[in-house]
């Protein structure tokens with residue numbers, strides 16, 4: 001089993017400086033390699049430069065510029081070149097598929113935030129001073145950096161990445177051979193309905209609310225994004241201190257929302273895997289994640305549609321919610337695997353319109369939060385009906401519909 005960990009770093013002032021330089025130099029390596037590929041591509045012969053060729057030049061690049069390239073890990077530089085290679089592979093794949101993708105772009109210092117070390121012990125060392133009361137990670141060219149390790153690391157550390165978020169630095173570990181820790185069986189099963197009003201509802205009818213303060217953060221984020229957009233409208237005056245502050249404000253709020261969402265997802269998933277042996281959930285597809293609310297037909301003018309708040313609904317709040325489910329299901333899958341629980345994804349179509357009692361499918365069955373079958377008059381909370389149908393579709397046996 002694979003697991004990822006992310007810890008805050010507490011570098012000294014000197015290490016902080018070195019980390020910035022490490023990022024800067026990897027960024028310029030990335031951009032230099034991109035420039036080479038660009039030039040080759042623009043040449044009439046349309047030569048494609050490959051990863052192997054660029055990697056073969058690393059030795060000379062390091063020897064030529066020992067101050068800025070020679071001091072960092074050879075492997076992390078290879079990882080950076082591989083990242084560029086991936087961007088190009090994706091680009092060519094899309095060109096081949098007849099799409100018109102944008103050519104891979106140069107990364108400004110603000111858009112290049114990660115240095116990867118493909119193997120622990122090669123240019124980096126997790127827990128570099130064993131038995132020291134404070135965990136440290138050694139990074140070539142930076143030193144032994146203090147780690148705020150808030151939880152135990154299980155399994156074997158495979159890769160180590162260093163990431164900048166705003167003014168903070170983080171270390172991200174990918175571990176494999178993480179042993180499963182099965183939980184005792186409970187004999188209980190459930191289905192989940194993922195909604196907008198409630199984050200999710202179980203087939204027993206228990207609601208889990210959305211992450212708190214999500215709305216307030218979303219509003220603040222919308223406001224900050226409006227401010228940022230105003231810069232774009234004015235002529236190329238970008239890059240001023242004010243502009244940078246606006247960018248940072250948006251990024252900071254994004255991080256805050258993301259942190260809250262993660263926290264909430266972890267707590268919710270933990271409760272579910274403790275309580276249930278098997279959990280059915282809606283399969284989340286990309287199509288689902290970008291769906292807009294259904295248009296409302298206007299009863300006065302056939303063929304016309306009333307505004308349904310699609311613009312606002314389909315906007316920020318909505319996208320935060322959708323992304324939230326994706327994150328949640330990922331975390332749920334991880335915890336389920338570790339606890340030896342079973343997750344069953346099902347086709348989500350019509351789960352909110354089907355009567356769990358008689359099977360009648362009708363849009364009219366549902367009105368807001370109320371479900372009332374137009375055939376057998378079965379009534380329930382609409383989200384609970386959704387969750388119930390998800391469980392039924394997964395073949396789970398539930399107690400009788402109350």
Ligand SMILES: [Zn+2]
Nearest residue numbers: 355358373376
């Ligand atoms: Zn019915």
